[in-house]
Amino acid sequence: MAPIAPIQFIEAALSNGFNSPFALSYSDPSQIWAIRKDLLSLLHEFPSFSPSMDTFHHVDGSSANLLVARGCLRLRGSASPVPITIWLHENYPQSPPMVFVDPTPGSTIHRGHPFVDYSSGLTITPYLETWAHPRCSLSDLARNLIKVFSKDHPFFSPPPSSSSGALRVALASKNEAMDRLSGMILYDISALRSRGDEEVENLLRLQGELQERAAVVSRTVRGLENERACLEARVRELELAAERLSDWLEGLELRSRDMDAADGIDGVFEAADEESSLRLEFRAGELAIDDTIYALDRAIDEEILSSDAYIKQVRALAREQFRFVATRMRLDHITFP
Template sequence: MDYFKSLAHELFFNNFETPPTSIQFIDAALSCTSPIFAPPYTDPNQIRIIRRHLVSLLQDYPSFKPSIDPFTHDDGTSVNLLNANGELQVSSSTPPIPLTIWLHESYPFIAPIVLVSTNIDFPIYDNHPFVESSSGAISSFYLVNWKYPGCNLSDLVHNLIKIFSHNHPFYYSPSNDNFFHPSLASRREAVDRLSCNLYYDTTELLSKTHDEVEELSSLREQMVKRAIIAEFTVDEHENERTELKERVKILTDEADKLSSWLKVNDQSSIPEDKIEDAFEATDEDSKVLIDCIAADRATEDLIYSLDNVVEKGVVPLGTYLKQVRLLARDQFFGRAKLVKMGISLQWLD
């Protein structure tokens, strides 16, 4: 950059016996034809407009000085652009704001690029409504809605002074803000202040919305987990319901069979001494099964009774053991007979 400026100085100022004035510098820059240093403004009408706007800016704000330097766009292309740099002193109680106003290749039909120079002593606010903290780029209402011929550099700087007097871009220890009454503001100033207030309100609303979204996301995760548990529980209950329905069907069928049997074997029509005759085996295996079950359960009852009497001392232990041995032997042969016939011992449970 310093090398470029030294070459530009040699190119533009060699024809001057004394350092050129700002107007002479602008004329020399706009008339330069060197392929290395010439700016990209080629249309005569565009050149006249740029000269008029720059001269008007420097007359209205003498703190600004013209310059021509390489500018790199966001897409990486570099071009030599005229620019005006200086400091804005918006009030005596605030630090000055160093600005650089770059004239775009298509100026004045494209808005100039305005940057706030970084300041070590006064860093830029992180959430300033009009200044991007990392690059210093300004995006005020005036620039966003730039339209030629209604807009020019002098009015732009005037607008920046107004908005920065209410919302200074630097961190500093402010004194009491100047009193502001809406009736004293122009339409553009009112729009700028409204944009600023809307920006802060939107920032606060976005922050609250972000917190609410985080809270709702956490709640959603909990609801999803509960829904999974509920679905699992419903599936379990549905399976249990199906099993119960099948069991009810089985029990209903058994109850129907029992009702049918009771109708055929009505106790009131059978003499008391013949009730047991109602339970008759239909074949030889069934008869053997009934006899074995009756004998097995009778043996169990007898052994249980012997356990009680031996505990009370009514029967001697030797007699008890002898009787239990005989009963167990008979019970074993009865169960072996069932196994030999292929009948499951589950009937004895």
Template sequence: MAASSSSSQVRFIEKALLATGSFALSYTDPDQKWLIRKHLTSLLQDYPNFELSTDIFNHNNGAKVQLFCLEGSLGIRNSTTQLPAVQLTIWIHENYPLTPPLVFINPNSIPIRTNHPFVNSSGFTNSRYIETWEHPRCNLLDFIRNLKKVLANDHPFLHTESIPTRNQSVSRTEALDRLATSLHYDVLTIMERSEEEIENLWKLQSEVKQRSESVKTIINELEMERETLKVRALNLKDDSDVLATWVETNYDTLMKATSMDMGIEEMFEIEPEVEGLAGDDAIEDVLRVLEEAAERGELEIALYLKQVRVLAREQFFIRHYRLKLEFPYLSML
């Protein structure tokens, strides 16, 4: 059911409140009905462009109730500019006036701004006046008047900021609404900055992790190099011991060479021993390089084994020859 003119709307209210059967509204208390009639009449006197009707409202919990419904355009103007009008749908709750009305903004062709402090994306409006609703201090008409100021300060379709001039007085309620709006956007700004800082920290953590992996790789490489150097140091020590033994064994020959009592042919008898030692070390180096190449997959196993056999055979003869030079009596065995 719907009503249009002012007088007919009053009659419509009275008739709707007295209806029974399938047209009966969900307002049961007589005192409640009287207050609803009074508040609706006051609102329609100040805002005659609103149309009143009754319809079924579905609550979020699935309950269906028959309620008064107001629909109309609310003109919005701040201190300097006429702003776009806002289409409202107001449902008078079945527990009104103890419970505030349910108010929705119809976006039509203009979408509602995201992150609005009092209007969500579906158009549901929940201003401070609604949140602090208390009967008999609050009523329908004062709510609409407050809503006009709230939307003028922060329009749901446009980003506006109405700043009162020095000569403009602001009520306590409006001041609190402005404060709530400012706090809302301050919180959003802080959240955006926090998210940005968190994102930067995640990137920094990823970079630190990559650097940590690089450091671990370098440490592992240095550890391998250290082990390699230890092996080389041990090999050098063994070679040094061999040379020391050889020098001790051939000391007299060396002394003759330095005293020039030895001929050139005798002096070069030293060379085969040194040459054999150098050849042995060279083969060891080649074997190590071949082994590393095979481990990296740069050398086929068959070719690796073939080269190792050749080098091992040559190394065997070199070492055998060195032993004969160092211990001549072995050649007689």
């Protein structure tokens, strides 16, 4: 079977259903279109690259089915080509691709390389650090890597120099140094913006909490003010009642002083009308006779009074009490004006 053309492979890989077990981790149609465009442009300008599909395992343990472009970068002069692998991130092109240098048999990445990790081959250049779509693309990334690796080949160290300034010039060109500085500034700005946004969110959250607490305090203050107004009204009512009671007591005291000493306690009470006065008088007579008969009972018990005298007195008192009762009953049939 003839090998499938790169363009056909890309079309088939990107058109595979998202629910298929071999589906790539790209679901957005606009993302798929950008990937197709950038990858075809890379293959057109650098025919040594070939596309494939593989599983990438992230540091956090997750995995994703991604498109991969493998090939060699032809450097300037007589320097040996540098084989690299470009993984298109699942968030590409918003996230930059992941670039790894693949050491050839018998070659290793030197430890002093400023952009390539010697143990994993992971490549991080200022171009990748300042990646921004649509300004950046895979073709521009390849051209940038050619310039970087032409200045500092990843498989061997540059010749030693007595001047640190000369060594710095050998590691990166002036433009690369400016790119790195720009990347650092952009990252610092991004970090400051993130911290600023976080502080603003915290302040807004704190403002909301303070507003809620202010509303609670306002409701509490209004409730206390209403309660104070009710208490003040109650105090005024009690003060008026106390004044009326004090006036009544003063009047009672004056009447008590003006009362004749002979009247005794009886002078304190006054009948409302003539009928009430007669009823009060007759009732007082009845009760007085009851008290007298009770005293006679005590006297005969103590043998102070003889039986004949007791009977005589009780009869006389009974007749008098009957007169009081009869008179009081007749009052019930008399109409007073």
